Amino acid sequence: MDKIFRVNMSDLSTKIEAVPSAWAGLGGRGLTSTIVAAEVPPTCHPLGENNKLVFAPGLLTGTPAANSGRLSAGAKSPLTGGIKESNAGGTAAQMLARLGIKALIIEGLPKGDAWYSLHVTKDGVTVQEETELLGKGNFAVIEALEARLGKKTGILTIGQAGELKMTAANISVKDPDSKIRSHGRGGLGAVMGSKRIKFITIDDQGAPGVKVAEPEKFKTAARTFAKALLDHPVSGEGLPTFGTNVLVNILNEAGGLPTRNFTYGQFEAHEKISGETMHDTIVERGGKPKHGCHAGCIIQCSQVYPDKEGKYVTSGFEYETIWGIGADCCVDNLDDIAVADNLMDDIGIDSIETAVMFGVAMEAGILPWGDGKGIIRLLKDEIAQGTPLGRILGGGAGSVGRAFGVTRVPVVKNQGIPAYDPRSVKGIGITYATSTMGADHTSGYTIATNILNVGGHVDPLKKEGQVELSRNLQIATAAVDSTGMCIFVAFPALDIPECLPALIDMINARFGINLTGDDVTELGKYILKTERQFNIAAGITNAHDRLPEFFTTEPVPPHNAVWDFTDEEIDEFWNF
């Protein structure tokens, strides 16, 4: 039987609880958002004793289903002030699932100044004081803990940014190569830091494992599902070859690649930071062009990027990071971007928020456009050290905008807008505006249909159809985020008819139930509405479902498009 593991940091007590029946059918985002909505007062201080940090593997995590190893983390966000779910790969999700841990809930705040670690085993959670690894970066933490507890240990950790409670701090998850995947967005690392937990280790020895109710049915569905993933050109070929960074040239061509802090839609040096160039560079230097973020990933969109001497620089080197440090900051040196990526992983700071932030910082005159070495220096000498400038930068794009009086600050609900200009790709603008998470491309990835011709085509430059597109995708994504699946299963799911039914069949076979496609849609709607209700109670209303003013007044070349949705058109989103 699955259990809830609960830790109260106020008295350092731990409990194992039965799963309430209302939570039994939930996993991943559906479960973390339900728990946060049920147990966290929406108006509480995100870094105070009433916030809770919740981890939950997905409904299929721990089964042999391909790409099902994602972990959801949830809390009230110190960045947006609203609810937050952020999911990541790595090894922790499958270990928690095999241990029968439906959710790990961390609540309360320690009284004194001591720091702690949590250790999770089949018998429960133990809380220990931690001194040795304070102030250390994530890579050092992982290295030390593997030496301390063994190579197989699962690890969730925060870097200096989380210890400093910076609102761009993330939570890092050890991946199969002892590198890092991240619960990146929304400042969840600051929540963990506020609870004075430096890391969480997981030992799954003696784990009961995940029982599948109908093994044969599961096997058949899993095979169909995996075939769909491998058959689709995006998940089967494009992503493993070029990684997500294949998008640089595509968005540049479409005029939707935000450049120089969202001033232009194209970057002159796009080719130098493109997926094609990156692929050739990795191959030439003897790196790995493909790599999975968790066991059972068959898409392998990740990669290992080495330097000129063939030495490891970074992995999980994503389009959004490369776009942000690259085009948005006008940095045309992929090696500099790779070093910055690795530093952000080590410091434990969201590479999207931080990349968007550097664009605003350049606009503010803190460093010159294109200064990749300057970015590296600021990460090391300011952010990691928690200097006053580092704290401004570590607060993300909105923080820099406020401190320096910048008006071109691309954020929604104070969260940085990622790598797709909402003026020239209008569907994603609806997602940025309406997402319960603040600006978040993954919550309703209209790029698929606006740009990539996946799931049909909706003209990115016209308003028609965008609200409906974003709504359908956000509902579907909320459901997929509950399964433990990587969001990239959406590419085959949108194009290959057998894919989604196979996914539902796997859930049914796992639990011995009979969900239909409609049930899954209803789950997605329930999640969005639950999250939205939390946000409204926290004071985030329609008036915050808006893009920053400059998108409506500054046309972006080459299409010279502006953001032209009326408030009423945007608010139609919630009409479901």
Next chain:
Amino acid sequence: MDKIFRVNMSDLSTKIEAVPSAWAGLGGRGLTSTIVAAEVPPTCHPLGENNKLVFAPGLLTGTPAANSGRLSAGAKSPLTGGIKESNAGGTAAQMLARLGIKALIIEGLPKGDAWYSLHVTKDGVTVQEETELLGKGNFAVIEALEARLGKKTGILTIGQAGELKMTAANISVKDPDSKIRSHGRGGLGAVMGSKRIKFITIDDQGAPGVKVAEPEKFKTAARTFAKALLDHPVSGEGLPTFGTNVLVNILNEAGGLPTRNFTYGQFEAHEKISGETMHDTIVERGGKPKHGCHAGCIIQCSQVYPDKEGKYVTSGFEYETIWGIGADCCVDNLDDIAVADNLMDDIGIDSIETAVMFGVAMEAGILPWGDGKGIIRLLKDEIAQGTPLGRILGGGAGSVGRAFGVTRVPVVKNQGIPAYDPRSVKGIGITYATSTMGADHTSGYTIATNILNVGGHVDPLKKEGQVELSRNLQIATAAVDSTGMCIFVAFPALDIPECLPALIDMINARFGINLTGDDVTELGKYILKTERQFNIAAGITNAHDRLPEFFTTEPVPPHNAVWDFTDEEIDEFWNF
């Protein structure tokens, strides 16, 4: 005929316009809020081209009515994100009124990097480029401008804080002694800085002056009004003798003097920073215990505070500043507080927001409790210089709280909570929560009735009657803020029956109209509703009419009171 003077900084053009009939009966806060609500898009960036900065003298300003020389300034606030009206003494209001300028509206943003000044005369406004006085503090600006344009010149200016667009920046107004009064709250100095206006000079030569429609009736009413001010012990004796700082000992005795960043309700060293001590010190050193902020002020609550050698240190040395740098930061040296007060005037930064901020900064560990010299150093070396730390501090209490992850941050709508603990003086908590301005004691000063037994008595420690008290005072205050009157006329108005009718008679005689007491109440209601409507459209709703969480969870000694109003009880405020 009164006119609207309008300046467009986008093209540096100026215009003189007739007063629209809808604005004819308005002045001061009623007029600035009406103009901001009518012309500023609520969702605009406060430092962007669509915000407008509006100045308006009150309905009685420029007449011989006692204490009628206050100037209102309005805009969308970069601190709160909502509408802002802040009023101040000084010489500008009466000069503008005599020039027949009903309002000065400044809109747009200059394109380049140049800075400007405005010069206002009877013929209109001229815009000039300014280079000499950039980066200078307010005292140097005033000195230079008097040398440049003559001693009688009216001056509105911003210091370094406003140039740096810090959200705690104020707008300074030259007073009759060439010292400074401030449009303190809400960051209006940053709005002026965003428009790249270093200062505004006023020359009232050839001004037509204010015509009174019924001079005899006016004279009679003015005499009755002045007599009420002089007869009431608060305005006639207490304020001129001890200044507003008489409150330190009173609030300390009532257990409502927020101490050590709102941890306690009493300050051990209260006597050392009290109004009584201040009065004796000023007299002993040969300073001036009483002093008016504008010509025609008969209350004279201000003073000139000298150092041990009898040299000028500061004037307009207010309770809220002394409380904030004093009790809230545990600084027990009045001389240090006086130096800090003068520096805040010079830098042009709100002395309430900044005082509250330093309490949070001490909580964050930026400097030790009680370190008055450290406060002076941070003002000079960090805030005035615009260092990264200075920018965090210059953003006010909320800014420091966010940058350093502090949870005890006394702000409402991101504006610092002043000198009265809302747990032990509950009426003022309702004002903090519901004011359209963010936490603002002046917008509905329940201290009068909760503590001072003026206008009756409502027990400060009980919830009963507080919402109604705050509502009535906020309505009345909005109306008084429209007359150009100093808010301290409220003390006699609450106790002496002839006072308020005389005030209304003066307005009627001035314009040849027949307002009743009900009309004045309706004006107050209209102003509050207009401001609230702006805020709602800007995304500030009931959910933001709340005090920070810690007031509900941390009891404050000596009464161990908590903030215990339900959301529904607070929301009753708007039921009118």
Next chain:
Amino acid sequence: MQITVKLFATFRAGRFAVEPRTYPPGTPIVEVIRELDIPEAQIGMIMLNNRHAEPEQELHEGDNLSLFPLVGGG
């Protein structure tokens, strides 16, 4: 019984700021005011042990009594 009496603002002139004083048990506040020769009409606010009080209230051993003229600020 022993009472701590505190005077504020103009009440201090010719009197004191804080003084421990002795009164017979059951003395009402108004007696203290009279004894100190403060005209009752000038009393703005009475605080007894940090709470507002009325002149008729009786004092008890160890009480803290604070007397203020009608003053204000803000």
Next chain:
Amino acid sequence: MQITVKLFATFRAGRFAVEPRTYPPGTPIVEVIRELDIPEAQIGMIMLNNRHAEPEQELHEGDNLSLFPLVGGG
């Protein structure tokens, strides 16, 4: 007429990244695809002058034509 043709991702293998190329007036996009020996089924996205286009569309002097296989990311 002169056309700038850009190829992306796997289409570059054995071909080119960018090339100015000459075609008779009125050539449709599909002709270029055939000429480059790209299987039509592999075409994921066509962009003509930064806008999505269909294979049948005719090209004009100075056009920028970009051809992508079906790829994605995010």
